[in-house]
Amino acid sequence: MGRSKLISSTRRKPRKRVRVTKSRTRPFSVVPQLEPGAPSDLELMKAIQAEDPDALSQLYDRYNGILKALILRVIHNEAEADDLLQEIFMEIWNQAKNFSSQKGKPLGWMVTLARRRAIDGLRKKQAYARAEERLQNETEQQPDAWVHNSTEEEIVLSDTRSLIRKVISGLPPAQQQAIDLAFFRGMSQREIAAKTNTPLGTVKTRLELGLKKIYDGLKELKGEL
Amino acid sequence: MNFKEFQNQSRLYVIGALEAEELEEFEKARKKFGKKAEDYLGKCYGLHEAFALSLRPAKSSAAIKDRLMAMVRARKEP
Numbered sequence: 413m414g415r416s417k418l419i420s421s422t423r424r425k426p427r428k429r430v431r432v433t434k435s436r437t438r439p440f441s442v443v444p445q446l447e448p449g450a451p452s453d454l455e456l457m458k459a460i461q462a463e464d465p466d467a468l469s470q471l472y473d474r475y476n477g478i479l480k481a482l483i484l485r486v487i488h489n490e491a492e493a494d495d496l497l498q499e500i501f502m503e504i505w506n507q508a509k510n511f512s513s514q515k516g517k518p519l520g521w522m523v524t525l526a527r528r529r530a531i532d533g534l535r536k537k538q539a540y541a542r543a544e545e546r547l548q549n550e551t552e553q554q555p556d557a558w559v560h561n562s563t564e565e566e567i568v569l570s571d572t573r574s575l576i577r578k579v580i581s582g583l584p585p586a587q588q589q590a591i592d593l594a595f596f597r598g599m600s601q602r603e604i605a606a607k608t609n610t611p612l613g614t615v616k617t618r619l620e621l622g623l624k625k626i627y628d629g630l631k632e633l634k635g636e637l
Numbered sequence: 638m639n640f641k642e643f644q645n646q647s648r649l650y651v652i653g654a655l656e657a658e659e660l661e662e663f664e665k666a667r668k669k670f671g672k673k674a675e676d677y678l679g680k681c682y683g684l685h686e687a688f689a690l691s692l693r694p695a696k697s698s699a700a701i702k703d704r705l706m707a708m709v710r711a712r713k714e715p
Contacts (some may be wrong), residue, residue, distance in 0.1 A: 465709045472702055477694025484695050498701050505709050520682050523689040576691045594654040595688050601656055616649075623648035623684065630687050 453518040460508040468505050475519065476501075479526045485596045486530035496533050500526045531598035579629035587622030590615055638666040644677060651681040 446452070451459070451470065459467030479500060483493040504522060511521050580588065593599045593607065601619065605612045638646070643666045649655050655663055667674045 463713060465706060465713060468709055469702070469706055472705065476697050476702070478689050478692070480695040480697045481692035482689045485692055493695070494697055494701050497697055498705050501705050502708060505712075516679050516682050517686065519689075520686040523685045524682060526689075527685065572690055573693070576687050579687075580691055591652070594649075595652045595685075598653060601654055604654075619649055619654055620645050623652070624645070626687065627648055627681070627684060630683065 454513055457508060457511055457518045460505060472501055482526055483530045487534050496530060500529050575633055579626055583622050583625055587618045590618040591622045594619060638662060640670060643670060643674060647678050647681045651684055
């Protein structure tokens with residue numbers, strides 16, 4: 413999908429929220445859309461680096477939902493997810509000086525940090541067995557969490573999320589599962605092979621093909637990945 | 638390892654799915670390709686963002702933010 417086509421497709425829909433003016437240069441930008449005049453993520457990160465608590469407050473309001481969803485996807489426990497969310501934002505505050513815009517966007521940095529902490533938390537708190545059981549139950553009901561979410565009719569997906577999910581849901585279920593286990597559970601190829609009773613080479617191929625399709629799909633959507 | 642193979646491995650690397658025996662060769666290639674490799678890896682980390690954005694945002698209690706901000710402000714005080 414070309415950039416102009418993407419812009420025109422998003423403009424057809426009536427929106428309650430105001431679109432950020434920077435969307436002209438980055439049509440496939442991150443959610444949520446910002447109100448005019450609101451500081452960018454990068455501006456907030458710079459303010460956090462200068463130890464401005466209000467900037468952290470704004471960043472929290474903007475991304476706590478996304479990071480909580482990511483943590484929940486890993487540890488499957490509401491109370492532990494809330495605790496981890498608080499710890500992660502504290503780490504964002506403490507580690508902000510290590511963020512460099514040359515290496516990526518603030519959200520990518522925060523997600524990487526949150527994922528690592530969530531997977532560490534999963535292992536350290538020995539919640540693995542409990543989460544395993546819950547995940548097993550969920551897996552039996554719905555083969556894939558991404559697919560599960562996409563079928564919830566009551567949820568109105570943002571443009572960004574629906575576009576990303578469209579790319580992901582276009583993968584064969586086995587590729588989705590392999591990526592899901594690697595990214596959200598922190599499993600190695602061998603662990604995935606053991607869990608899914610699949611040859612190691614097949615797991616590797618599934619991961620490689622799936623990730624390439626997602627990467628290429630996102631690149632096509634963003635025109636910049 | 639040629640650059641195309643490096644690209645394949647990079648996508649596995651950023652989600653932590655490379656096996657130990659693959660990591661060594663990957664790091665050698667990363668060094669060999671230098672800035673080109675680092676630039677590509679930076680792009681691959683966009684996958685993290687995309688996976689997070691693929692999830693429906695979850696609600697968290699207001700008390701979490703209150704506690705967080707209290708801790709931050711307490712640390713900031715001399």
